Amino acid sequence: MRSSDNYTSPFSPERRNFIQKTGLAALAMAFPLPSFSMNFEGVSMGIVVHSYGARWNSKVPSEKYPGFENALQLIKHCHQIGAGGVQVGVNNWTSDFAKKVRDQRENLGMYLEGSIGLPKSKDDIDNFEKEVLASKEAGATILRTVCLSGRRYENFKTEDEFHDFKAKSILSLQLAEPVVRKHKIKLAVENHKDWRAAELVEIIKRMDSEWIGVTLDFGNNYSLLEKSEDVIGLLAPYSFSTHIKDMGVKSYSKGFLLSEVPLGEGIVDLKKGVELCRKYNPNITFNLEMITRDPLEIPCLEEEYWATFDNISGPELAGILKMVREKSFSGELPYTRNLEPEQRLDYEEVNVLASLRYSKSELGLGL
Template identity: 60%
Template sequence: MNRRDFLHKASVGALAMSIPGTITSLFKDIPMGIVVHSYGSRWNSKTPSAKYPGFADAVDLIEHCHKIGAGGVQVVVKDWTNDFAKKVRDRREKLGLYIEGSIGVPKKTEEVAAFEQEVKNAKEAGMQVLRTVCSSGRRYETYHSAEDFAELQKNALSSLQLAEPILRKHKMKLAVENHKDWRAKELEALLKQVNSEWIGVTLDFGNSISLLEDPMAVIKTLVPYVFSTHVKDMGVDEYPDGFLLSEVPLGKGILDLPKIMALCRQHNPNVTFNLEMITRDPLEIPCLKDDYWATFSGVPGTELARTLRMVRQHKYTTGLPRVSQLTPEERLAAEENNILACLAYSKNSVRL
């Protein structure tokens, strides 16, 4: 970064933080994009529906997101042919949407060639940023000892080191998500070990609450590395073994979205804002059970106390939304309505 770029970024960020009322006017005129996981019910849906037909591939997703006024998509890149990548590129260029990818990382040397082919396909489609995760599931459900989690950390570092030369070769950015796996300082330490300009963060605004972290502390720790985002708002409630956590429509939850988005822009003026509004039953975070703590030996009790106090103070007043009792058609409708409500918030409240 040269001196002029640094001064520009610093001045924009300072203005955004010092004059909250003007935050919205500083954002680029690019509507919020949509993460494919927002369409968990509709993506590859087998439910016959005239009103909410399933999306068979990335082109279907692009077409629909353009229709409802989104600015782009973040979609899985796997097993694409070069011809399909070109089809994706042609369609998104015609519609004027940006596109980001979601990709796996190589676990061993023999997988590097396949990884490179997916990177090449993503680049052919017009992608510059690829989101990834380095774990196989939620930390408190998948890893049952300190040794298990240490193995994850070792394997994640190895995977990113295998991926880095390919990313550098093709000038593609890889953004590791805080995916209910890494606490913020752990992910920061991983990125510092890799030490590459091509590897940063997909900053999920709410996931780390499940790991007893303060959301703004997570943002401030990881935002210097932000390449992409998963925008969401979160609702919370109590249950006997800990607390419940749900994605809720933007503006209805506990997160300070304008402040978070301003911080993202301050550190990366080109960052995209990608909606991940997952319509599902609340997740149970069993932080009062012994098993939950198997990989959290260094986390102080004050973090648990602060989180449970926050839950009691900000319980979702109307009860967290549930969808398991709905028919498949009703779930599709609830999913679409939530996404449309979030897009409306992004346009009316933060002027994306």
Template identity: 60%
Template sequence: MDRRDFIQKATVGALALSFPGNLPAFTKEAPMGIVVHSYGSRWNSKVASNKYPGFANAVDLLEHCYKIGAGGMQVVVKDWSADLIKKVRDRREKLGLYVEGSIGVPGKPEDVARFEQEVKSAKEAGMQVLRTVCSSGRRYDAYHSAEAFTELQNKAVASLKLAEPILRKYKMKLAVENHKDWRAPELVDLMKQLNSEWIGVTLDFGNSIALLEEPMEVIQTLVPYVFTTHVKDMGLDEYADGFLLSEVPLGKGILDLPKMFALCRQQNPNVTFNLEMITRDPLEIPCLKDEYWATFSGVPATDLARTLRLVRQHKYASGLPRVSQLDPEGRLAAEENNILACLNYSKNTLKS
């Protein structure tokens, strides 16, 4: 059995051991869930809004996900009290939703106790999968030399090796995201170094465009390791130093979402699809500035040419959406409307 088959069977097997009898429905054909970052304006909001009240904790978000027809959520797990753990578990079971966590990996040995407590909290709340990142920010913003990025890679391996025994102990999956940091082959190399059934990938559908990668090639490269996903569609436009990149409502951007969903399901029948629709101004990807290239070596000029050609051929027709000009209530409304539009597209077109 090769590693690809092993991971897929291990994922199914771990879930089967966690639930008596048949696997729960949410692991098969659940509606799409929601990543907490989709609610950047509403999560712990300081805006007093009657129509869009803020979410103070994971239970508030879970209740809202149920209300709007989402299948579950992915939420930050940090410093949860025993009372919050119980409430999340009870409401998850009552509502029939899945819950995944977002967690930080231990940076050094003295962080392991904290990490174990958060994994334990997630397990007690009914989670099976935890998403993480191993970088401090976007590659082209946070790292300014090849040596700095190599140091990140080495630290990531060390951190995940510290995490792995805890994950194995609690039978929890940890999924590293392609978070505008790792190009897909680099993330595969990381997976191969770790070679653990408990560590895989959070497959983000659109982030890697910022690293000049072709979206479908990213899916095909990383899908053998997929535990969970960040679903999004992307809009593009030009600017002087490179291109602009935005999350846009599903079906309005350039991604072949039906094919991406099919590839993920084919590889891992129990994969979850989690919407990360971040409502914000476009991100500037300064790929025509020298500083952008400081951490890259061996990236062919054809990748840059292909990406810029993609931008010019698929410029967002109505202009990429912006929200910084809106008042707080307007930003809350735009955020909710985008999420509802994505859920509707997912249900009617993606059948998820």
């Protein structure tokens, strides 16, 4: 664990040399790149607001990395560093604010995807519809949502608890579907460390609606003992949108550690994933979710982890643990807990910039 009193760069030597030689972060701030067309075939990768977990609503008094107070500031910054769009929460947007977002987005030539909560009961439908309308006013055609804000193996202690969650999730989607169908905006359910891929496919098929699909996260399901190539293969045919991420893994006593790492440094076959998504949906958007944080613990060798899983075989578990051993991340996984606030903001920005650069040079996303 690194000490903030004796701080050394958390970046690989190659990436550190590149940053030092080019001054990439400073250049990105000083020389905004040109806006991009709305042809998604050639547009640059977008950025999910969670890539700026430290900077979003930050109270750190930083001149270099001032906090983003709203979507307008996020959009402006993402345009400056060369992103093609953003995915951001739309809760409590007024019509006036949505129009400001639309005007800025159109002026910069960027796309917008909203992130929205699902109605839990009929009492929530009116507010849900207001947020859908605000999103549409701002120019969003896709709304990403999740059924669970936490993680399946942490939230649920019994199989009955999970089945209750599943029933409530299906009800929420049934309440949301008539609204998004009415306003012709797509609702994309993320595999958010809640559903294994086949479970989410079952739910999407059950909804049987052209307006309900998937936000395909490339890395989340390692936490549920599924490899990214298998998850992408199952979910790509139903996907409207994506969270592009790369993952680093390492063994620990209770299972394995899982971290988002800059694109190209982890175990996800990003090129194959992008190609497969485009095969099924040529207009799909690719959104970076590079969350700079401490590794997540996946305690798959503990009995409590298995409370809600009855369909994972021994060979599946063995295959994941073998993969972790064979593809263990070179060096230390990213940690932020001992960084000073300014250091964490800097680390976050460099990870985003490195991933954007990789997406353009290696994945062909943008100019």
